[in-house]
Amino acid sequence: MAEFGFNEHHQNEAINYMRFARSKRVLRLRTVDSCFEELKDSRLVEETFTVDEVREMLDGLQAVVRGEVETELINTAHTNVLLLRQLFSQAEKFYLRLQSDVSELENRELLEQVAEFEKTEFKTTNKVNQESSKPKLAPLNEGGVSELLNKEIARLQDENEKLKTRLRTLESQAMSALDERSRAERALKDLQRVQGEQQVVSRAQEIGSLEDTVAALKEDYERSLSINAASQKGLHDNLVSAKHDLLRVQEQLTMAEKELEKKFQQTAAYRNMKEILTKKNEQIKEIRKRLQRYESDE
Template sequence: MAELGLNDHHQNEVINYIRFARSKRALRLKTIDSCFQDLKDSRLVEETFTVDEVSDMLHGLQAVVHSEMELELINTAHTNVLLLRQLFTQAEKWYLKLQTDISELENRELLQQVAEFEKAEFTSSKKSNTELIKPKLAPLCEGGSSELLNREIARLSEENEKLKARLKTVEAQATSALDEKTRFERAMKDLQKIQDAHKEKQGMQEVETLEKTLADLKTEFEKTLDERKSNQKCMEENLIRSKHDLLKVQEQLSLAEKELEMKFQQTTAYRNMKDILNKKNDLIKDLRKKLLKYEPDD
């Protein structure tokens, strides 16, 4: 069986369109046959005709057939435009841009492939006796773009929550680093106090030992402090970057909410509700005026 390289659903749609085109073609051919039959029944009643009479009959038949063919070609072109309109409308619902290659419409190889496909589909007794189900197009609702906006808002909200959690983690790490730095400085002060006390109570040997220990501790502390400073700098940079990302996501979220609100304000339901509220306000104003007329204010 000839194939067009489409999936089953789209191939069934092509078969439905070919069936429609075949029925229109058969109807138009019957119309042309009837034109010739009418000419035979109405004009070919004599045994001999002059050249002028034959020419006149042929011109009349030509005009009728020309009119029928022109009408059929125009109708076929308009039908194809309606078919393209259905496809483009469905594509625009999801913001797709379809493209067509007009040169492929005169590709003899592809046209032969379509002809073989039509012959294979409609010469089989099974295919000719089975009517395919013709699905109706799903109506386009006004909520298509709103649905996309809602999905985008949900995505931005989720990303916003993730950035908030990340920001809290970075802030906690920075706070922990500052606390550890404070503990190290306090330990240094305590060691310095101990060193001063030992200098007063013990000899020079113990003082030297303490000084060496203190120098080692000081070196280790400075090394640790440098590492903490480097980590703190990275944390601060991550904190700033996270804040910028958070602000960016919040701005995108705000824009998406505004766009969704504008989309909602453009819907028919919103406009109808606004008109109803305006009419109700006008009615209340009229009732108040009538009430003041019969019961004036003291």
């Protein structure tokens, strides 16, 4: 696979998939073989058969083998879709858009290279998959503004998860505080019937403290939401700024190309070449005129 431009990690992934496909293929071939063996054992018990009997046996065998092959082809197509789903899911986490060229799937030269690689790989050694964890695709040729933005996105996503966890904790605390308040109100009503005014005032102060706690939790919750919104707005501003920088650089490159072309046209070599081409064109016109006169004379 080295000629395909794979690194070592991706080559190992390709080998693992080829090993999986090879095992499925061997299993399906065994199933097809068993269909023929079953026909031999169950139907070929007499010495002679009529044409209709042979045709019936072949038709039945054809239906069974066709069903097995069709099932395997459908399963292979669905398996490939699941593999693409894994690759696309990993790419989308890094805001990549993968593309495929279906015409390359019928490239005979590449198919022969894959077949030769499979033959060599499974003939020389039976490699063991050394990476059991599911890897994640890393974006290629990434740097500068894009790399910083991706890092910032990852940091904000992590911070967002932390904020969500904190919000869930605050909501749980708020619910607990509300439950406590309800219990306190019920207890207050009981105390009003049993105890004196002093105990009632003390319980009222406790309720006020609980209300302050709920208000503080609510304020903290709203502050967390505000921080999260500000972070998302900052990310959007950074993305817009990066796009503007990219457009400005492209414009500068276009101006530089035009300036270089203009300077080249002002060089002596360019003027001499233009003068030579002009003279050659005039000579060609003169030759054509002479040829036209000669043809007229003839």
